Amino acid sequence: xxxxxxTLGKTALAVYTAIFLLFLYGPFIVLTIISFQGxxxxxxxxxxxxxxxxxxxxxxGLAPPSRIAPLDIGDSLWISIRLALMTMxxxxxxxxxTALAFxxxxxxxxxxxxIVLLGIMAPGILLGLGTSLAANEIGMTRNWWSTxxxxxxxxxxxxxxxxxxxxxxxxxxxxxxxxxxxxxxxxTTFRRITLPEIAPGILSAALFxxxxxYDEFPRSVLAAGSTNTLPLELYGTFTVEIHPNIFAFGVLxxxxxxxxxxxxxxxxxAFTRRRKRATGIQEEIG
Amino acid sequence: xxxxxxxxxxxxxxxxxxxxxxxxxSALTPDLTLDSYQRFFRSDVYVGVMRNTIQTWLIxxxxxxxxxxxxxxxxxxxxxxxxxxxxxxxxxxxxxxTSFLIRVLAWRPMLxxxxxINIVLQRLGIIDQPLSFLLYTExxxxxxxxxxxxxxxxxxxxxxxxxxxRSVVDAARDLGASxxxxxxxxxxxxxxxxxVAGSIxxxxxxLGEFATNSALSGRKFNLLGNIILTQVGNLxxxxxxxxxxxxxxxxxxxxxxLLRVVDLRKQL
Numbered sequence: 001x002x003x004x005x006x007t008l009g010k011t012a013l014a015v016y017t018a019i020f021l022l023f024l025y026g027p028f029i030v031l032t033i034i035s036f037q038g039x040x041x042x043x044x045x046x047x048x049x050x051x052x053x054x055x056x057x058x059x060x061g062l063a064p065p066s067r068i069a070p071l072d073i074g075d076s077l078w079i080s081i082r083l084a085l086m087t088m089x090x091x092x093x094x095x096x097x098t099a100l101a102f103x104x105x106x107x108x109x110x111x112x113x114x115i116v117l118l119g120i121m122a123p124g125i126l127l128g129l130g131t132s133l134a135a136n137e138i139g140m141t142r143n144w145w146s147t148x149x150x151x152x153x154x155x156x157x158x159x160x161x162x163x164x165x166x167x168x169x170x171x172x173x174x175x176x177x178x179x180x181x182x183x184x185x186x187x188t189t190f191r192r193i194t195l196p197e198i199a200p201g202i203l204s205a206a207l208f209x210x211x212x213x214y215d216e217f218p219r220s221v222l223a224a225g226s227t228n229t230l231p232l233e234l235y236g237t238f239t240v241e242i243h244p245n246i247f248a249f250g251v252l253x254x255x256x257x258x259x260x261x262x263x264x265x266x267x268x269x270a271f272t273r274r275r276k277r278a279t280g281i282q283e284e285i286g
Numbered sequence: 287x288x289x290x291x292x293x294x295x296x297x298x299x300x301x302x303x304x305x306x307x308x309x310x311x312s313a314l315t316p317d318l319t320l321d322s323y324q325r326f327f328r329s330d331v332y333v334g335v336m337r338n339t340i341q342t343w344l345i346x347x348x349x350x351x352x353x354x355x356x357x358x359x360x361x362x363x364x365x366x367x368x369x370x371x372x373x374x375x376x377x378x379x380x381x382x383x384t385s386f387l388i389r390v391l392a393w394r395p396m397l398x399x400x401x402x403i404n405i406v407l408q409r410l411g412i413i414d415q416p417l418s419f420l421l422y423t424e425x426x427x428x429x430x431x432x433x434x435x436x437x438x439x440x441x442x443x444x445x446x447x448x449x450x451x452r453s454v455v456d457a458a459r460d461l462g463a464s465x466x467x468x469x470x471x472x473x474x475x476x477x478x479x480x481x482v483a484g485s486i487x488x489x490x491x492x493l494g495e496f497a498t499n500s501a502l503s504g505r506k507f508n509l510l511g512n513i514i515l516t517q518v519g520n521l522x523x524x525x526x527x528x529x530x531x532x533x534x535x536x537x538x539x540x541x542x543x544l545l546r547v548v549d550l551r552k553q554l
Contacts, residue, residue: 014364020354020436024436028388030392031388031395045395045398046400046401046402121486121490122294123490123491123494125511125514129526130297130530131293131297133297133300133301134296134300150293154289154290215387217386217387218497221497221515231387242394253388258383
């Protein structure tokens with residue numbers, strides 16, 4: 001197929017794909033434009049009347065008070081960040097350990113694998129319902145740091161596990177064995193050989209853990225009880241009249257997600273550079 | 287693993303168990319009964335919601351496949367440079383990285399009576415009056431879901447087509463097969479694992495959907511997920527559990543049917 005040049009069909013499909021991407025991004029672009037709506041009288045739709053940063057200023061408490069109350073999201077933002085960090089640490093640790101156990105095929109590993117995948121596949125609302133029922137049964141109050149955390153880890157753990165499994169599958173065990181034969185103790189082997197090799201995986205698992213938990217909604221609705229994580233707070237504002245301030249916040253939280261992705265990409269490239277250097281040295285010696 | 291057993295398997299099992307409990311008002315007693323199931327199936331409203339759910343699922347599944355397949359085909363078969371393939375795929379996946387609710391919310395200024403779509407259509411002179419069926423209708427909810435879930439169709443199909451040996455396609459062409467025949471006899475069958483994987487993702491998510499729906503249909507149109515939420519809100523735990531069980535069975539049937547098309551385990 002290579003070198004046939006652009007046929008009519010190919011052009012049509014390229015245009016189609018561009019339209020598809022526009023379909024994916026269009027609503028968000030419109031939302032971004034309207035977030036610059038002049039305030040406080042401008043509504044959540046076109047036309048834009050003297051555009052400015054009013055709604056952004058309002059989010060940070062910099063705008064003069066007006067008829068429209070500022071979004072009250074500080075508490076839920078703080079809850080979401082703490083929950084995402086806890087979820088990240090727990091799911092990355094558990095995922096790594098479980099993947100480590102999977103390096104040796106054990107009895108029931110097939111079934112265990114399916115159970116892990118069920119964590120991703122089970123609809124969030126069902127998981128939330130089941131967890132809430134369980135909490136009721138043992139008389140536990142539903143809260144973000146208890147039942148909320150449980151369901152978040154159930155959701156992010158499979159991602160961490162699958163990533164780490166892929167890393168370990170690629171990993172050459174003989175390197176570890178050589179290190180140990182050359183007299184390195186297990187701790188040194190882990191620190192100098194295993195850790196640098198699996199670090200990018202751990203980073204990816206952590207990224208998934210944090211972002212998925214930060215944006216998680218359907219599981220939290222029931223499981224987080226009366227406390228509101230950020231997505232729950234946002235959802236609450238949907239039912240009342242919406243104002244461009246929520247659009248402005250949408251833009252900011254999206255930028256935040258991208259920021260995390262950027263940090264991840266930078267860290268990852270730092271890791272791979274270090275590993276390349278290590279391989280380079282190895283090759284020189286070899 | 288213990289975590290998964292404790293917080294995944296036990297809760298799901300409890301849904302089944304609680305669905306047989308007796309519910310009187312908001313009081314729940316452990317006398318096993320089929321009352322809640324009878325209440326569900328005797329009510330036209332709830333059976334109607336189940337029909338809505340199945341109908342929405344079929345429409346969104348069809349739309350995501352129809353919209354997503356050509357995109358996957360273009361990325362995997364027509365873009366030759368692997369770097370460009372990755373970039374296109376990443377562009378499609380990036381929205382997944384942002385808040386689900388913000389993406390749902392973003393449809394509001396698009397679809398409303400003063401929304402972007404209506405303004406553009408009016409400026410172009412295609413319509414005189416703003417279209418009112420776009421937002422707070424079933425249409426809005428389906429459009430929103432299609433946009434959000436289409437990427438789960440594009441990804442697996444792209445991977446599936448990427449593994450396809452292009453020399454087979456070239457050979458068939460050289461032997462004089464028409465493009466349609468090449469697609470029907472070679473490309474489509476070989477992309478089926480991706481289609482099935484994508485369909486499973488989309489199906490599970492659409493069947494368990496409630497948020498996109500309540501935000502874009504204005505709660506005029508209910509899915510099973512919405513019923514679970516309202517019932518829990520009214521402390522009708524047993525009835526919510528019944529709806530949960532029905533939803534689980536529905537999802538089980540759908541996955542079972544899809545796996546009959548292609549057994550994904552053999553593909554791994």
